[in-house]
Amino acid sequence: MGKDQWIMGIETSCDETSVAIVKNGREIASNVVASQIESHKRFGGVVPEIASRHHVEQITIVLEEALKQANISFSDLDAIAVTEGPGLVGALLIGVNAAKAVAFAHGIPLIGVHHIAGHIYANRLVAEMEFPLLSLVVSGGHTELVFMKEQGHFEVIGETRDDAAGEAYDKVARTLSLPYPGGPHIDRLAQEGEPIISLPRAWLEEGSYDFSFSGLKSAVINTVHNAEQRGEKISPEDLAASFQQSVIDVLVTKTVNAVQEYKVKQVLLAGGVAANKGLRAALQEVFENSTDIQLIIPPLSLCTDNAAMIAAAGSILFEKGIRSTMALNANPGLDISIHN
């Protein structure tokens, strides 16, 4: 192999300001994440305007720290990869404009990256990808099954028709009066309870890889409401376990079906909900004994939003010759197929 490839990643799509340096697409030289979660806890969720303000406060500090930790300078960089969308537009704008300024100042190629492509490529920081592969992407804003026949090519074969799984987690957490963000609390409670409360599973039409979680969410709210009216107390542990079981059943079953139909070699878990212990355990149980299908689950720090994953995706796009101009914009509704 010739000269090393160095990519800087910048990610500001929601409430994390992150800059990373990745070597040869797979080695993390630095991955600095400034989380705003403490600030947003006051409001019980991410407030877009406040997220944007924090990004402006953090951006140069995080840039400097990422370069320092990687011990390299701008002249070493081959490209700057930045999250172009989807996400909160005002938040995305900070990363996009900072990336453009750095790229312009040093004459470095600029590459706009789809946030979900980043989540999927977090896996390449753990293990080399083998194609064809299937990625299950589960986060606060996304629930998708993405099929990849080769590097940098993304085909969404299933997605949520209403709420993302992470959104359902947050709403159920609120119903149970758990603090924000709710996902980890439900996951923890679920470990202590039994899935004995009957809740629906939305399979949708035969053969569909789409998801729907709004019915499940409503069923949880109704269950709590009806119990209150009867003066009964529902065990939050059991309810969390039952809800989680319902979500996991659907996610895992659809993933297994898609794995069979598309004859993939690897299954990658991606997105913030990949941190969920219940989901990890369920997938591991299914694929543990498989000799021809490899399951990859990135560590927690690479599942939540971070810039190393954006740099990792940027590395492949760089090799494909994809470049953005100084007119790159933040695009909150960006489609992942732009990279194909």
Added chain:
Amino acid sequence: MKVLSIDTSNYTLGVALLDGDQVKGEYITNLKKNHSVRVMPAIESLMNDCDMKPADLEKIVVAKGPGSYTGVRIGVTIAKTLAWTLNIPLVGVSSLEGSAASAGRYFDGCISPLFDARRGQIYTGLYQYRQGQIYSIQKDQLLLSKDWAAILKERDEKILFIGNDLPIHQPIIEETLGGQAVFAEITEQNPRPSELALLGRDREGEDIHSFVPNYIRLAEAESNWIKANKEKKI
């Protein structure tokens, strides 16, 4: 000294290059179009035309607000990042001061630049030139234009009003101030980025990492939260 100035705080998008005592170039549009898409290409093309490279720059001056939250953040983010990465000083100048400087230099009286802030409100301040130097007479603030007119009525001097949003507030101001109010011609209503560069040229640089826009008002969620928590304490 080679200075790049950037103003994206309102509908006017402005970029200028100052080289010593010469304005090398200036780019101004007054359009309701995406600043995020257009400002870097404007900088790129202006610098190309002026045969300047990023490494030639010695200072960045930015309009730091008030104005559109998103607009101000775009300019401030680019300015901060450029200044940090090129290791040169960054100076933030009030967007209102930049606007006042763009038409008021030879006016004998006070200058009130203004930006519409919806629901009858304006961002404004009061400035005055003395021996070629601009001074802030009343700090930048957010208030109803009719309240501002009443405050200015107390002053025994002519007031020059500047800004693209004048048509929205001119009737209210005229009603209170009559002949005391002077209104800038449309050719002098856009804030000029070269004036911004000149204002910032001799000022001391900011701490880049901690530099933030001057929004003047808090985000709604934040002010509600502060109010709710104050009430709790009582």
